[in-house]
Each structure stands twice: as structure tokens, then as C-alpha cells.
Amino acid sequence: MPSRIVAKKLEKRFGHIHAVRGIDLEVPAGQVLGFLGPNGAGKSTTMRMITGFLEPTSGSVELEGINLADDPIAAKRTFGYLPEGAPAYPDMTVEEFLGFIAHARGFRGADAKSRVERAIGRVNLQGVRKQAFETLSKGYKRRTGLAQALLHDPGILILDEPTDGLDPNQKFEVRELIKELGGDRAVVLSTHILEEVEAVCTRAIVINKGQIVFDGTPSDMDGRAPREVTKNRMDHVFRMITTGDVAAQAGGRR
Amino acid sequence: MSAPALTAAQRTAVVFRREFRSYFQTPLAAVFLVIFLFLAGLFTFNIGGFFERNQADLRPFFQFNPWLYVFLVPAVSMRLWAEERRTGTIELIMTLPFGVADLVIGKFLAAWAFTTLALTLTFPLWITVSWLGNPDHGTIFVAYLASALLGGAFLAVGSFLSALTKNQVIAFVLCAVACFVLLLAGFPAVIDFLRAAQAPAGFIEGLASTSALTHYESMMRGVIDLRDVLYFLLVIAAFLTINIFAIDWKKSD
Numbered sequence: 001m002p003s004r005i006v007a008k009k010l011e012k013r014f015g016h017i018h019a020v021r022g023i024d025l026e027v028p029a030g031q032v033l034g035f036l037g038p039n040g041a042g043k044s045t046t047m048r049m050i051t052g053f054l055e056p057t058s059g060s061v062e063l064e065g066i067n068l069a070d071d072p073i074a075a076k077r078t079f080g081y082l083p084e085g086a087p088a089y090p091d092m093t094v095e096e097f098l099g100f101i102a103h104a105r106g107f108r109g110a111d112a113k114s115r116v117e118r119a120i121g122r123v124n125l126q127g128v129r130k131q132a133f134e135t136l137s138k139g140y141k142r143r144t145g146l147a148q149a150l151l152h153d154p155g156i157l158i159l160d161e162p163t164d165g166l167d168p169n170q171k172f173e174v175r176e177l178i179k180e181l182g183g184d185r186a187v188v189l190s191t192h193i194l195e196e197v198e199a200v201c202t203r204a205i206v207i208n209k210g211q212i213v214f215d216g217t218p219s220d221m222d223g224r225a226p227r228e229v230t231k232n233r234m235d236h237v238f239r240m241i242t243t244g245d246v247a248a249q250a251g252g253r254r
Numbered sequence: 255m256s257a258p259a260l261t262a263a264q265r266t267a268v269v270f271r272r273e274f275r276s277y278f279q280t281p282l283a284a285v286f287l288v289i290f291l292f293l294a295g296l297f298t299f300n301i302g303g304f305f306e307r308n309q310a311d312l313r314p315f316f317q318f319n320p321w322l323y324v325f326l327v328p329a330v331s332m333r334l335w336a337e338e339r340r341t342g343t344i345e346l347i348m349t350l351p352f353g354v355a356d357l358v359i360g361k362f363l364a365a366w367a368f369t370t371l372a373l374t375l376t377f378p379l380w381i382t383v384s385w386l387g388n389p390d391h392g393t394i395f396v397a398y399l400a401s402a403l404l405g406g407a408f409l410a411v412g413s414f415l416s417a418l419t420k421n422q423v424i425a426f427v428l429c430a431v432a433c434f435v436l437l438l439a440g441f442p443a444v445i446d447f448l449r450a451a452q453a454p455a456g457f458i459e460g461l462a463s464t465s466a467l468t469h470y471e472s473m474m475r476g477v478i479d480l481r482d483v484l485y486f487l488l489v490i491a492a493f494l495t496i497n498i499f500a501i502d503w504k505k506s507d
Contacts, residue, residue, distance in 0.1 A: 089276065105351070
């Protein structure tokens with residue numbers, strides 16, 4: 001079976017800044033891919049190119065076999081996307097907002113209603129459904145964003161920092177949800193929290209300065225740390241990979 | 255993935271509905287409608303001398319309409335794109351299965367429907383003048399049409415300018431100035447000044463014909479000239495087209 005997401009040689013320049021320098025990526029169904037990297041490494045830019053918000057300077061993206069540049073509207077129907085910061089219209093209620101998303105996704109009437117109900121149930125938004133988005137707590141805002149991304153039951157989910165700013169309980173809930181969703185979908189999520197990758201991801205990619213510097217399973221990544229490191233082993237590896245000095249000291253690759 | 259793919263018209267309609275409703279989810283609609291109707295009345299009766307003229311027409315109302323639009327239309331158009339960029343929802347709508355044209359046209363039509371609604375709510379003026387005298391209904395209808403078209407042209411300019419900035423105040427000021435210039439190019443005082451300054455007649459005529467005011471006033475007299483209607487439609491089409499490019503260009507700033 002072909003991979004759900006196929007990105008080839010993605011490059012992005014903003015003026016003289018070379019933000020993404022040749023990223024190749026394939027994500028098959030059933031994989032939960034954790035996207036790691038320091039701030040400014042190009043994580044969000046890469047996700048924005050995969051979702052068609054930004055046009056790559058060069059390279060191509062295929063979603064479920066549909067070329068994003070050739071047929072952007074069809075390609076955009078294949079995925080659900082949670083942009084960084086989970087934006088939504090401040091004056092709309094949760095219900096109205098999800099109703100708009102349902103219509104945008106092509107659902108109508110009773111069909112749209114039942115989609116909204118399912119999405120609300122899935123992320124436990126029942127208590128705030130009549131509340132305006134701007135009055136919600138950070139946790140509920142994030143969940144509304146997730147509900148929006150899940151609404152049409154897409155085969156691909158792209159989540160930019162889905163647990164950022166959540167309290168430990170909310171983080172736990174969102175992680176459980178992502179694990180549950182992973183089953184038959186291709187999921188890409190970016191995060192700064194390395195335990196999160198261990199907890200939910202089946203594959204980890206570290207990008208630094210616009211390039212992939214590590215690609216493997218979370219346990220591969222853990223295995224890179226020297227034996228004497230016993231605590232926060234993944235953090236250690238992350239520093240080894242993304243800062244040249246530590247890597248040299250520890251004798252790590254690249 | 256069971257939902258059917260939408261046609262361009264259906265996608266535009268989804269965008270239109272959300273945008274049009276959004277006016278009524280904030281006090282914006284109420285404030286705008288009240289101020290528009292209040293000022294329209296003030297200009298018509300107090301400044302325009304509706305009763306003193308002793309003529310059964312709505313000239314005083316329509317004469318001041320463009321100047322009312324200069325600062326009321328930007329209040330509607332400033333938020334169209336600046337707000338999407340400020341709240342980050344632009345990233346959301348541009349990754350939903352919409353084309354940029356669906357978004358630009360849907361949002362514009364919603365704003366236009368809203369200002370046209372405000373205009374329609376001045377119908378008591380029409381009733382009043384019909385009750386007091388025997389006005390030429392055809393002329394009034396054409397003048398209303400001209401006013402709606404002028405509002406649409408200003409909104410298209412404002413929508414484009416709103417796409418250039420995150421800041422609604424900047425979007426407002428830019429739009430007000432642009433609309434003002436668009437009117438002023440045909441204002442008699444400006445034309446007279448240029449004549450006095452010995453500007454070439456061809457230049458003056460060319461300038462006046464690009465002015466919204468020239469086309470508005472010729473329709474206000476009750477004459478439907480296809481060229482006037484075409485002028486407004488072309489202004490709308492031109493600004494919406496550059497609006498689409500502006501969004502592709504500035505969306506991620």
C-alpha cells in the first residue's frame with residue numbers, strides 16, 4: 001500500500017533565509033510520526049507545506065496519491081489539520097464553529113449535525129458547546145481544534161503542537177486520543193516534549209536547520225544515548241543531535 | 255471521506271454564510287446599521303434640505319451617500335482579511351478544501367450583502383417621498399442601484415487593502431483614503447482647479463472618467479448607462495483579482 005503522505009525534496013526559502021533544505025518524508029497508514037526539533041528548525045514550515053498553506057520553493061507533496069500542487073482542493077479533503085495555537089473564530093460558539101467546518105467539508109443537514117455531535121463527543125466538548133470560542137480555556141480551545149481536525153474522519157492527521165499549553169491531565173487525555181486515532185491513520189505531530197514521543201509515536205524524526213538529522217523509532221533514539229546517562233535519555237540525544245558540540249563530545253553521528 | 259466534493263459555487267456559499275453571520279455575532283452589525291441610518295437621515299433632512307427643496311425626489315439622500323461610504327465602508331471591509339490574519343484563522347481556512355477565489359468572493363459578497371442591507375433599510379425615505387409627492391420611481395430605483403454598486407466597489411478596494419495588513423486600523427485608514435481619492439478625482443472643485451491650472455483637457459476628462467463619483471452621479475440622475483454599470487463591475491473584478499494575489503503573497507507574514 002502506498003504511503004498516505006509522500007513529500008519529496010521539500011525546500012522553502014523566505015527571502016535569503018533557507019528555512020527548509022530538502023526534506024523527504026513518507027508516512028504510511030498506522031504510523032504516528034513525532035516531529036521534533038529546536039524552535040525555528042523548520043517544523044511548522046514543513047507542516048505548512050504539507051497542508052498547502054505555504055507553497056514549497058521546490059519539491060512536491062502527495063496526499064493519498066493526490067498531488068497537492070495539481071489539485072489542492074481535492075488534496076485538502078484528505079487530511080485534518082490542527083494549526084499551531086489551534087486558531088478558531090473568537091465569536092463563534094464551539095457548535096457553530098464545528099458546523100461551519102462540517103459544511104466546509106461538504107456535509108449537509110442531518111449529516112453535518114451528526115458529524116458535529118460525533119466530534120464533540122470524541123473530545124468531550126459537551127459542557128462548552130454553546131460557549132464562544134474566545135471564552136474557552138486553553139485546554140478546551142485545543143480540543144475544539146482537534147474536533148475540527150477529526151470531524152470528517154480523515155485518513156491523515158497533521159497536528160502542530162497538539163498538547164502545547166495543556167495541564168498534565170489534559171496532556172494525558174490528548175495523548176490517549178492520539179494513540180486511539182493512530183490505528184489506521186497516518187498521523188504527524190510536532191512537539192517539544194520528548195516523553196510524548198515515547199508515549200504515543202511509532203516513529204521519530206528530528207529536524208535541525210531545515211534538515212532531517214534523525215529518523216527512527218523512539219527506542220532507536222533512546223538507544224543513542226551513552227550508557228552512563230540514566231535520566232532524560234531522549235533529551236540527551238536531542239541535544240547531541242541538534243547542537244554540534246555535545247554531539248562531538250559524545251561521539252554521536254552527524 | 256464520505257462527503258461529496260463541493261462545487262465552486264457551493265464552497266463560496268459556505269464562506270458567504272459564515273462571514274455574513276459573523277456580522278451579527280458582534281455588536282458591529284447593530285452599531286453600523288444605526289449609525290448609517292442616523293447619518294443618512296441627518297444628511298438628507300438637515301444638511302440636504304429635503305423639505306426646504308420642496309421637490310419630490312431623494313437627491314439630498316443620494317448626494318451625500320458616497321461621502322458616508324468613505325468612512326463607513328472601511329469599517330466593514332477592514333476586518334475581512336486583517337482579522338483572519340490576526341487570529342490565525344487564515345491558516346485554518348486556507349487548509350480547508352477551499353480555493354483562494356472561493357474565500358475572496360465569498361467574503362466580499364457577504365460584506366456587500368451587509369452594506370446593501372443597510373442601504374435597503376433606508377426605504378422609509380422612499381415611502382415618505384412617495385407619500386408627500388409624486389416622485390419618479392425609476393430614478394430612485396436606479397439611484398439605489400448606483401449606491402449599491404458604489405458600496406460594492408469601495409468594499410472590493412477595502413477587501414484588497416485589508417489583505418495587506420494584520421492591523422485593522424491601518425486597513426481602515428488605507429481604505430478611507432483610497433475611496434476618498436476615487437471620489438475626489440471627479441469632484442467638481444478638483445476638476446475646476448485642474449482647468450484653471452491649464453491641465454490638458456484629455457487628462458482632465460480621463461481622470462474624471464476613472465472617478466467613481468462621475469459614474470455614480472450620472473446614474474443618480476436616473477440614467478442607466480451600461481458604461482457606468484460596467485465601470486463599477488470592473489472595479490470590483492479588478493480589486494478582487496489583485497486581492498487573490500495579495501493573499502497568496504502575504505498570507506504567512
